[in-house]
Amino acid sequence: MAENVTPRVRVPSKASAGEEITIKTLISHPMESGQRKDKEGNIIPRSIIHRFVTTFNGETVIDVTMEPAISTNPYFEFVAKVPESGTFEFTWFDDDGSEYTESKDVTVG
Amino acid sequence: GNWSRLAAQQSLTQEGLIGESGSGNVTLIHITDIHAQTQPIWFREPSINLGVGQAEGQPPHLTGKAFRQLYGIDDGSALDYALTYEDFTALAREYGRMGGLDRIATVVKAIRAQSPEAILLDGGDTWQGSLPAHRTQGADMVHLFNALGAEAMTSHWEFTLGIERVTEIIESELQMPFLGANIFDAMWDEPAYEAMTSFERGGTKIAVIGQAFPYLPIANPSWMFPDLSFGVRQERMASVVQEARDGGAEVVVVLSHNGFDVDRKMAADVPGIDVILTGHTHDALPEPVQIGETFLIASGSHGKFVSRVDLDVRDGRMQGLEHRLIPIFSDVIAPDPEMTALVEETRAPFKEELTEEIGKTDSLLYRRGNFNGTWDDLICDALLEQRDAEIALSPGFRWGASLLPGDPITREDIFNATAMSYPAAYRNEMSGEMLKIVLEDVADNLFNPDPYYQQGGDMVRVGGLGYRIDIMQKQGDRISDMVLLASGEAIDPSRNYVIAGWASVNEGTEGPPIWNVVEAHIRDRGTVSVAENTTVALKSEN
Amino acid sequence: LGTAALVFGPRIAWATATDDAIAEFTGGADVAEATGLTLTAPEIAENGNTVPIEVDAPGAESIIVLASGNPNPDVGTFAFGPLAASQMASTRIRLAGTQDVVAVAKMADGTFQRASQEVKVTIGGCGG
Ligand SMILES: [Mn+2]
Ligand SMILES: [Mn+2]
Numbered sequence: 001m002a003e004n005v006t007p008r009v010r011v012p013s014k015a016s017a018g019e020e021i022t023i024k025t026l027i028s029h030p031m032e033s034g035q036r037k038d039k040e041g042n043i044i045p046r047s048i049i050h051r052f053v054t055t056f057n058g059e060t061v062i063d064v065t066m067e068p069a070i071s072t073n074p075y076f077e078f079v080a081k082v083p084e085s086g087t088f089e090f091t092w093f094d095d096d097g098s099e100y101t102e103s104k105d106v107t108v109g
Numbered sequence: 110g111n112w113s114r115l116a117a118q119q120s121l122t123q124e125g126l127i128g129e130s131g132s133g134n135v136t137l138i139h140i141t142d143i144h145a146q147t148q149p150i151w152f153r154e155p156s157i158n159l160g161v162g163q164a165e166g167q168p169p170h171l172t173g174k175a176f177r178q179l180y181g182i183d184d185g186s187a188l189d190y191a192l193t194y195e196d197f198t199a200l201a202r203e204y205g206r207m208g209g210l211d212r213i214a215t216v217v218k219a220i221r222a223q224s225p226e227a228i229l230l231d232g233g234d235t236w237q238g239s240l241p242a243h244r245t246q247g248a249d250m251v252h253l254f255n256a257l258g259a260e261a262m263t264s265h266w267e268f269t270l271g272i273e274r275v276t277e278i279i280e281s282e283l284q285m286p287f288l289g290a291n292i293f294d295a296m297w298d299e300p301a302y303e304a305m306t307s308f309e310r311g312g313t314k315i316a317v318i319g320q321a322f323p324y325l326p327i328a329n330p331s332w333m334f335p336d337l338s339f340g341v342r343q344e345r346m347a348s349v350v351q352e353a354r355d356g357g358a359e360v361v362v363v364l365s366h367n368g369f370d371v372d373r374k375m376a377a378d379v380p381g382i383d384v385i386l387t388g389h390t391h392d393a394l395p396e397p398v399q400i401g402e403t404f405l406i407a408s409g410s411h412g413k414f415v416s417r418v419d420l421d422v423r424d425g426r427m428q429g430l431e432h433r434l435i436p437i438f439s440d441v442i443a444p445d446p447e448m449t450a451l452v453e454e455t456r457a458p459f460k461e462e463l464t465e466e467i468g469k470t471d472s473l474l475y476r477r478g479n480f481n482g483t484w485d486d487l488i489c490d491a492l493l494e495q496r497d498a499e500i501a502l503s504p505g506f507r508w509g510a511s512l513l514p515g516d517p518i519t520r521e522d523i524f525n526a527t528a529m530s531y532p533a534a535y536r537n538e539m540s541g542e543m544l545k546i547v548l549e550d551v552a553d554n555l556f557n558p559d560p561y562y563q564q565g566g567d568m569v570r571v572g573g574l575g576y577r578i579d580i581m582q583k584q585g586d587r588i589s590d591m592v593l594l595a596s597g598e599a600i601d602p603s604r605n606y607v608i609a610g611w612a613s614v615n616e617g618t619e620g621p622p623i624w625n626v627v628e629a630h631i632r633d634r635g636t637v638s639v640a641e642n643t644t645v646a647l648k649s650e651n
Numbered sequence: 652l653g654t655a656a657l658v659f660g661p662r663i664a665w666a667t668a669t670d671d672a673i674a675e676f677t678g679g680a681d682v683a684e685a686t687g688l689t690l691t692a693p694e695i696a697e698n699g700n701t702v703p704i705e706v707d708a709p710g711a712e713s714i715i716v717l718a719s720g721n722p723n724p725d726v727g728t729f730a731f732g733p734l735a736a737s738q739m740a741s742t743r744i745r746l747a748g749t750q751d752v753v754a755v756a757k758m759a760d761g762t763f764q765r766a767s768q769e770v771k772v773t774i775g776g777c778g779g
Pocket of ligand 2: 234265266
């Protein structure tokens with residue numbers, strides 16, 4: 001199980017109605033590929049985040065399927081529409097069954 | 110003899126070299142790639158400087174006679190000596206050393222006397238390359254360029270002082286903006302340094318955009334500045350140019366450390382740049398190169414030249430440009446006493462160390478050239494012997510002053526060819542296969558036909574090894590006929606060879622600093638001689 | 652100059668795996684050269700372990716990214732929801748050596764487009 005997994009997101013806290021805003025996300029995670037060997041020569045088992053989803057007020061912004069070729073500390077940048085005030089929910093799904101979440105409120109006005 | 114030297118120099122005058130005031134209303138002064146050379150030096154320009162793709166046969170990829178013919182330079186003239194390589198030793202004895210920061214100060218002051226609002230811009234590679242700069246971690250050069258009145262700079266080797274020192278300098282020592290539109294924070298992909306600075310001179314708004322060396326984390330140790338990302342970032346440059354125009358800039362100048370061919374491509378692909386003050390590849394060109402509506406200026410290296418650029422800016426745009434490449438002949442241009450004193454102050458703590466004579470050279474020692482130079486041959490000899498290796502590798506740096514046959518070699522001279530922050534002379538084993546991969550990799554970074562894949566150094570220098578290179582081929586197919594010189598046998602891909610080298614970009618590399626290795630070798634020999642290098646065969650015809 | 656060992660993958664050997672991955676994404680449909688898909692990647696990777704890439708295909712439903720020179724070419728798939736302001740995303744990927752990064756977009760009308768960009772992974776270490 002990955003340790004010290006910390007999600008971080010950058011979202012402006014205010015926007016105008018319908019504005020397109022840039023979102024940046026980063027989660028500290030080793031993204032163990034399942035191809036590396038330890039000092040004893042044993043394969044280190046694969047342990048990655050395999051999916052990342054962002055929604056706003058329950059509607060999908062982006063849904064990413066990830067393979068081991070995504071770098072350590074997966075980073076995503078994308079653009080969302082903000083039709084009204086509400087909440088972004090970010091969810092990362094780990095191979096080990098863990099789900100990491102983060103949310104950010106945006107006020108439209 | 111002395112009479113010819115005098116005759117040659119008498120035709121040169123300080124006023125003649127500096128020239129008349131230009132006709133424009135904005136004056137720029139450009140210095141770049143001084144590599145911490147505060148003293149007059151010898152510096153031989155390359156005999157071979159190949160261009161590939163669109164740059165083939167174009168300036169700055171011309172040397173010797175071809176260069177003189179293009180620019181109408183007479184054989185044996187002062188500009189022949191300053192800009193090309195043949196007869197270097199004889200011409201050097203006639204015309205004397207070049208550079209010296211106190212001479213540069215005289216030129217800068219003279220230009221400012223003519224054009225009080227002239228803007229002095231530094232293209233970078235300023236804080237590295239000498240013993241005093243190494244010992245003071247760049248503090249001497251920062252101090253001296255502040256005093257010279259530089260008003261903006263960009264960077265490359267600066268970052269090899271390590272990010273903490275760079276930050277300290279920017280925050281508390283440097284009195285000018287440290288620009289880099291293409292330097293980004295690696296984590297959030299956001300600009301990490303100021304992209305541009307604006308000047309208002311004579312009622313004209315001028316934007317100066319900085320562009321740092323794009324391949325810093327590849328060409329130099331990225332562990333020294335781990336949170337930064339560079340790259341050409343052409344779209345970023347385009348948006349900063351637009352931002353400058355939107356902000357009312359009537360003329361847009363890019364102070365660049367891209368290297369000439371990268372700038373040539375950027376000029377073609379990014380609209381709205383009036384002038385690119387080029388750097389990094391150490392080219393000196395007596396005339397601008399025009400790409401579309403953009404003018405590229407190449408001001409050489411090591412303090413040999415200062416460029417004066419006069420722009421005629423009217424009705425919100427640049428209407429004309431005059432350029433003068435001013436050669437700094439140290440015996441012709443009088444030193445500025447204030448700067449002499451400041452420079453001496455920075456050198457005083459190291460005076461004894463600097464002046465100690467280690468040996469002598471029978472040969473002309475120089476570095477520039479795509480494949481080898483005698484300074485690097487000497488360094489490779491030192492590595493082979495002092496580190497007991499079969500093959501030596503020395504990086505294809507373009508910095509390092511020259512020495513004439515008969516010159517003493519002081520410790521300062523050794524540092525001028527080696528001073529940097531990751532000097533460990535390593536010794537390890539490498540398979541023949543890996544050696545080939547290394548040579549192919551470096552060759553592609555030099556001779557890839559797309560300039561954005563080029564890093565602007567020269568080929569890694571080799572000792573104990575011969576090879577043939579065909580630069581027109583693709584990566585993997587350029588290098589052939591690799592031979593271990595000691596035995597004359599072909600390099601065996603599966604055998605391991607003992608390799609010595611220096612300037613590894615890997616963290617934790619161990620070994621004595623290269624200057625100690627070179628010093629020990631010169632002491633052993635007393636007088637060094639370097640034979641002509643015939644171990645790299647060039648196949649350039651297809 | 653560094654001496655780190657790099658794997659220069661034989662590019663041809665993995666081509667089938669990349670083609671297979673594309674076929675799986677498209678269901679075997681034809682793939683056109685990109686007119687409405689942009690793939691941005693650096694010419695030279697600063698670090699093969701973390702290479703920034705960006706895909707942008709206005710109106711696309713989803714975009715798959717493949718590293719044709721990796722032993723396993725799969726990298727990831729971006730599916731855009733109704734609140735994506737544009738069909739653009741960037742991330743950082745691992746490349747085992749110099750190779751073509753490939754993106755295939757499923758456009759709004761159900762057709763597919765393909766873009767690729769060579770990224771060089773180099774030992775580096777020399778400079779002016
Ligand atoms: Mn330089
Ligand atoms: Mn440089």
